[in-house]
Amino acid sequence: MARVLLFGRLADQAGWREREVEAASLAALRASIAHDDAALARALEGPGVQVAVDKALVRGEAVLAAATEVAFLPPMSGG
Amino acid sequence: MARVLLFGRLADQAGWREREVEAASLAALRASIAHDDAALARALEGPGVQVAVDKALVRGEAVLAAATEVAFLPPMSGG
Amino acid sequence: MITLAQAPFDPGALLTAFCAGRDETGAVASFVGLARAEGGSASILELEAYPGFTESAIEAFAVEAAGRFGLQDWRIVHRVGKIAPGEAVVFVTTAAKHRRAAFEACDFLMDWLKSRAPFWKKEHGPAGARWIEPTAQDRTDAQRWDV
Amino acid sequence: MITLAQAPFDPGALLTAFCAGRDETGAVASFVGLARAEGGSASILELEAYPGFTESAIEAFAVEAAGRFGLQDWRIVHRVGKIAPGEAVVFVTTAAKHRRAAFEACDFLMDWLKSRAPFWKKEHGPAGARWIEPTAQDRTDAQRWDV
Numbered sequence: 510m511a512r513v514l515l516f517g518r519l520a521d522q523a524g525w526r527e528r529e530v531e532a533a534s535l536a537a538l539r540a541s542i543a544h545d546d547a548a549l550a551r552a553l554e555g556p557g558v559q560v561a562v563d564k565a566l567v568r569g570e571a572v573l574a575a576a577t578e579v580a581f582l583p584p585m586s587g588g
Numbered sequence: 589m590a591r592v593l594l595f596g597r598l599a600d601q602a603g604w605r606e607r608e609v610e611a612a613s614l615a616a617l618r619a620s621i622a623h624d625d626a627a628l629a630r631a632l633e634g635p636g637v638q639v640a641v642d643k644a645l646v647r648g649e650a651v652l653a654a655a656t657e658v659a660f661l662p663p664m665s666g667g
Numbered sequence: 668m669i670t671l672a673q674a675p676f677d678p679g680a681l682l683t684a685f686c687a688g689r690d691e692t693g694a695v696a697s698f699v700g701l702a703r704a705e706g707g708s709a710s711i712l713e714l715e716a717y718p719g720f721t722e723s724a725i726e727a728f729a730v731e732a733a734g735r736f737g738l739q740d741w742r743i744v745h746r747v748g749k750i751a752p753g754e755a756v757v758f759v760t761t762a763a764k765h766r767r768a769a770f771e772a773c774d775f776l777m778d779w780l781k782s783r784a785p786f787w788k789k790e791h792g793p794a795g796a797r798w799i800e801p802t803a804q805d806r807t808d809a810q811r812w813d814v
Numbered sequence: 815m816i817t818l819a820q821a822p823f824d825p826g827a828l829l830t831a832f833c834a835g836r837d838e839t840g841a842v843a844s845f846v847g848l849a850r851a852e853g854g855s856a857s858i859l860e861l862e863a864y865p866g867f868t869e870s871a872i873e874a875f876a877v878e879a880a881g882r883f884g885l886q887d888w889r890i891v892h893r894v895g896k897i898a899p900g901e902a903v904v905f906v907t908t909a910a911k912h913r914r915a916a917f918e919a920c921d922f923l924m925d926w927l928k929s930r931a932p933f934w935k936k937e938h939g940p941a942g943a944r945w946i947e948p949t950a951q952d953r954t955d956a957q958r959w960d961v
Contacts, residue, residue, distance in 0.1 A: 596945055667935070683824055699829070702837075
């Protein structure tokens, strides 16, 4: 189980901010989200969206251990 | 009567900070001070010493009305 | 130290605490960012952080800045959640022996915080809510420091 | 407004008061100059002002700076008399819509206050007392703004 977190406009678009998703890799996680909400899955791959696994930014693919936190971060606005 | 004020190292040198002096002009005031303390009078004409009459800086000579305040200001150090 | 504040905070109280007991400091620069009413067009500012991630990113950046400018100390408090006009959004303060370092480090930290720190910002106004991107001025300010 | 303070003052309390009720400000920069112990070599700093003349000179300079940088407001408190290490010597704060103006005006005011304002400064240390002139760094800092 991965704990998925959405921030900013991604959470608004999805209608949720946090959800448990069964997935052993980032690719599997994206596929699972696409199955429920294809538009959201596309937004998660959109320009400037970064992915953090257990609070560290990752690029490309990642294996997800049990109880991993995966966050999708739209472009940061600063404070 | 002019009220004479000395600041910074000038007051230390003179041994006083404030004194009433009978003088109708700045030149007469300097002469009166020189009569009592020639070294002080030279210091008051030293490099960087400015003169304020009633809290306004003056250059060169000035007539002193009754109850005028004359301040001798050594180079300012900033705060 | 960086703290995210959920509730309004008093920058003056933070400055008092930061200045206390410093007999070799010389210079404390600080900055307070306040939410603007913009004549009523932006009634509420909402800031979202990623708790844990946001503090770590700010801490890492500030530690690097402290080294770059030779700071003795720094303190950052950043508001999150819904912020009313006139409330403090951010407080940054820096301590150094001399004022040039304190000013430049504070300015540097603010440029980064305003343009690149991990926050997501929403403005709630009479015409609804919208997500804000960094302004061109924010980007230009931050780029002044790029080598 | 400029105030000369005979007794220790709290910069944080001044900052709190200055920030209050500003819903169109955006940016408040401030600076606190603290007396340094210099490892014990300068145990007491003594600042002399010419009451009336000193405030007028600072007020006139700050009003000009406020125009130059487009400030909404400013506040200066400057200590006079004998100042112990760790005590505040000067507090300057500036309010503007955006942070670049607030920072630059605060920096500008400090450069002038530290090098050209009408104060006379004496350091009392273990080896006796001596009058201080502006440092070369103070002059260089102030000259950055000369056109």
